Amino acid sequence: MVSSSHEAMHRIFQKDTALLVRSLQRLLHVPFPEPVDIMTLDVDLTEIEPVERRCDTLLRVDTDDGNYLFVIESQGKKDESKRGSWPYYLSYLYEKYHCEPVLIVVTQSAATARWAAKPIQFGLPGWSSLTVRPLVLGPDNVPVITDRQEAERDVPLAVFSAITHGRGAGSAAILEALAAALKTIDREAAGMFAQLTRSGLVDPRAKEIWEELMTATKYFFDHPFAVKEREDGRAEGREEGRAEGREEGREEGREEGREEGRAEERAETILNILSWRGIDVPPAVRARVTACPDLEQLKAWSERAVHAADAAELFKGDGA
Template identity: 60%
Template sequence: MNVDLTEIEPVERRVDTLLRAETDEGTYLLIVESQGKPDKKKLGSWPYYLSYLYEKYSWQPVLIVVTQSSATARWAAQPIHLGVRGCPSLTVQPLVLSPDNVPLIADAQEAVRKPSLAVLSAMTHGRGRKAPAILESLATALKEVEPDTAAAFAALVDSCLADPQAKQLWRDLMTAMQYFFRHPLAEEVREQGREQGLEQGRNEGRVEDRAEMVLDLLRWRGIEVPESVRQRVEACTDLEQLKVWSQRAVQVSRASELFVAE
């Protein structure tokens, strides 16, 4: 086989979060991977991440897998052995954080006392009915943390929230905190907000145009439009409903007949 291991074509590989930790023992690179379910591809990519980072920086890389699923935690905790069975050339043993080994912190006072643990709690327990209490407690705690650190914590939690509702709640909580606006994630959140605002504006414009069309069709046909009908049409925000009424407006003999089938 070819002894040249150079990759001719670049292959995009990204970890979820990469942190550099300065400790009394030296520098570590923390690879934080958020894992929602088992993925066989990780059995190859995780060893690659570790080897690549060690080759590039000569600092010890540490693989941390964060999951909100106990079943996924058991899968991720299994060592990855590469080589001869019983005598592997490379063994990867992830450090797994999950609901099974991280305490749940949903009390603001406790979160203020233990902000780092509250961050891990949000990363591993932040879903379901308890998510609002967990995330709101952490948001309170981050107000007491040094701004740059708090912003990094906020981004780390964001990367590990798999539940769309929990992620949106977290972003809503963070956009109210001034330090967060200095973090790159804040620009992403603001851009999404701008896009949503533009789309909402376009939808509102289409609704208003369609409502006006319904009323205009009735007037053009010489049909009197009572105030009650006008108010009901203008108050409707359902574009599909307005389309139905506009189709009826070319057939009915009285304005009230727009609503006969409802």
Template identity: 60%
Template sequence: MVGSPHEALHRIFQKDPALLTRALQRVLHVPFPEPREIAALNVDLTEIEPVERRVDTLLRAETDEGTYFLVVESQGRVDERKRGSWPYYLSYLYEKYRCEPVLIVITQNNATARWAARPIRLGFRDWHSLTVRPLVLGPENVPLITDERQAEQDVTLAVLSAMTHGRGPQATAILKPLASALRTIDPDSAAVLVQFVDSCLTDPQAQQQWRELMTAIQYFWRHPLAEQVREEGREQGREQGRVENQRQMILRVLEWRNIPVPDDVRERVNASGDPDELDTWARRAVNATDAAELFTEER
């Protein structure tokens, strides 16, 4: 399982390496050449044994203009030591492989993004022997995708949007269209992306909403994260607690989607004690346009 937002931000590029070049082209408007092939490489840049240098993600992009190394760093906070490490990474890679390295920094924090975007200049004031200019992806430039159709057009970019904006109050706005967009891709890939998003949502309310939305999608239960959720449910104890959680989830999904819930619908949901029936209603709640559609097939 993905264990942290830091790790998840890099696993998403291993899942879809071309996402990184798309982000450079569409988000930062950098004219990076279209890659023919992208491969993940060993992230260990240790040259002298006592000194370890390890990047977060290292990708090799083959293009018509040549080969590039994409050095991806996830930065949670300002760390002045990186302004020494990053030039080392780039110089080492160029010296060893004679390929052009490109430094890309990803962060969920606006202040960290502004710090990371500052050029690193080594030398004296009027003559810089080395200048490093990181490309930065963060909340200020990664689009906040809240439209379902836009999310469907590029699901992994929508996932990156959710992961990058995971700390902001607007995080919940992208969860519903992203959940719908995940239904349009193959279940195995969707299950992996579900976990990436779950790991990067640092707001407990947003994470809970995401998990409840995901319980309404059957493929979610094929993923290890689902076993974690089920285990948490078992720890709560009684079957009645599970049924009550199902009832609340159905009503919350409708409320989050701004669908009015009449008293008779609310009463019928709260009166049900059948877990299978409640599961069916939960799945319908994700796509319903009217609360009464929960019971449509029964009429």
């Protein structure tokens, strides 16, 4: 039951709406500007319709010094609506769990990281009623892990490094170190991390490099995370097949075309890997790679492209 003193303490400001402003100015010495208008609004904050609000990941962390909630938000770009939703998350979670909430923003963009790191402040200039200061993990503070031993010491961090920095000319070295580290851990965990890396890479070129590195690793393709993607692809292929018709001659022609397309795509990937690594590709090497129709041979060359010191090493051991 709400006491009469409770009611009186706030209702006085309904009777004299300017009293609160005068109190701020004279009693608390807050330099609040003179109001132009003051309105009394409905105090009912109940939402008529349920509004779904979800953070990306929520972790409870218990320590000897206290319990915390880690509210993790993955942010791809600036979004001013977060100015309202992030403080809401923290307030709601504190009220629900009575644990200290900590907002952590993760991003692949340096510009987004700088934006997210700015405090969100509500209230008066120089006197905030509520301040939210996110902790931000992004390109400026996530390490670039290109050393195999360093990747092996902390595989999840190596995955995070690959997702954060996996773009541009340096991506091959990061992904190569991670691929080697995955071979040193539990197969199930390796499959999960491999698929997370594949999903997290936004640069198409880096994703191609990763898929080439994982080609010889069966767990990558057998892991449950990858199964749905393959099943969706098969369903689309079956639908296309029904639409195209099933005449044997046409099917043979389509299969030949698909085979040629796969060879061309793999050849292009090999040349791109060399180019991304800063290795010069002579015309003779380019011609030999693009003319090769053998998928197994192209697969071998693509694996060598990740390690080769020069373009000629692609053909090492193949003969003339």
